[in-house]
Amino acid sequence: MQTKPFRIGTRGSPLALAQTYETRDRLMATHGLPADSFEIVVLSTAGDRITDRALSEIGGKGLFTQELEEQLLSGELDLAVHSSKDMPTKLPDGLHLCAFLPREDPRDAFVGRTAKTLMELPQGATIGSSSLRRQALIRRLRPDINVITFRGLVDTRLRKLEEGQVDATLLAYAGLRRLGKHDVPTELLDPVEFPPAPAQGAICIESRVGDPRVETLLAAINHRETYDAVSCERGFLASLDGSCRTPIAGFATCDGEDIRFSGMVLTPDGSSHHSVTVEGRRSSATELGVEAGRQIREVAGPSFFAAWG
Incomplete structure (x- = not known):
């Protein structure tokens, strides 16, 4: 006992x-x-x-x-x-x-003060984010946007936004939901255009x-489905030596005993990116993620990753 x-x-x-x-x-x-x-x-x-x-x-x-x-x-x-x-x-x-x-829902949430969506922000607006992945994806979609580092707890970042330090910020929708802040986002970002971080949510x-x-x-x-999906995403991350210094996105979904993974790597300025999609059996989820990383390394070439150093 x-x-x-x-x-x-x-x-x-x-x-x-x-x-x-x-x-x-x-x-x-x-x-x-x-x-x-x-x-x-x-x-x-x-x-x-x-x-x-x-x-x-x-x-x-x-x-x-x-x-x-x-x-x-x-x-x-x-x-x-x-x-x-x-x-x-x-x-x-x-x-x-x-x-x-x-x-939980793995999508990124856009929280706008001067516009409700990322694409509606005026030219030269300022977004606060501490994530290199989010920064790179913002710059990929809106190269005119000014992106600044923005750390702190969820409430701290929302307070800074309200005070007018930035025009918008991005947060994980899963975290907002767990805090009972379902109504805070002004836009939920499309996971195809704006893929989440590996293991987000x-x-x-x-x-x-x-x-x-x-x-x-x-x-x-x-929860076995989450275990397999996240194992695949972490395999991708590990094969790319992923850390907070590298803009990497990846998301896996399970369908019966099969799993499908989509991953992306970007340069920090968002000007260049490479994507990969692989499918396989859930029993080999981690290995599938590692293979996706190998494929994206091969396509991108060593010079792409050297720029992260």
């Missing part, structure tokens, strides 16, 4: 906490456990503390996970809840992503390899 509560690690942002409570509630409902079977442990990460610079300048995605992973490895935490798109493709030895919750749970007590707990809430 479980006597010691499972310790769940999380960042302290409102979105991170909403995702963690969703995870805990699913575990409670699935296993018939009371709330006191779980202890939520809030940690501050370097990515939360440093908000005045782009992630690409200060170390990338690992800044949102390092403190949580250190406590997972030491045994102080049993599991950690993350936004999947924040996860580096290479995890510390001894840790793995063992479960994913059902994916998916909550993942990280734990120690070889911990059967935790793996049994989490296996019951793993």
Whole structure:
């Protein structure tokens, strides 16, 4: 019988906490456990503390996970809840992503102050975004737009928008939905024209390899379709050495036992891009993503990727 509560690690942002409570509630409902079977442990990460610079300048995605992973490895935490798109493709030895919750809507949301849509913005308008992918896609569609780095929690960015610091910003629609802000977007961007980040909209749970007590707990809430789709997208990202320094988009969808993946890489200024689409079996989802990365490298050529250095 479980006597010691499972310790769940999380960042302290409102979105991170909403995702963690969703995870805990699913575990409670699935296993018939009371709330006191779980202890939520809030940690501050370097990515939360440093908000005045782009992630690409200060170390990338690992800044949102390092403190949580250190406590997972030491045994102080049993599991950690993350936004999947924040996860580096290479995890510390001894840790793995063992479960994913059902994916939310993966689209990007445009939030406009002076126009309702990206294409209606006046020439020379300013958009705030910290994502190199979003910046590159904006520049691809609207090279006349001024794009500036715009970091902070969701409410912080919406406040800066309201204050008039920018004309518009982009946010993940999934995060807005989880925060109960369904009505904030003025446009939902077409995922074909404006493809999402790999793993966008998916909550993942990280734990120690070889911990059967935790793996049994989490296996019951793993959403297999999301697991396969995100595994494919992360395979694509890993094959391109993807990080916050590289504008990469990718999205996989499952249909029965088949999976279809579309990916894109762009130059930071959006002036050049390459796309790839592959299909295969869900049982080889990760390998399919890796193959998509190989194909796009071959088409783009080494000089395309050298420009990212």
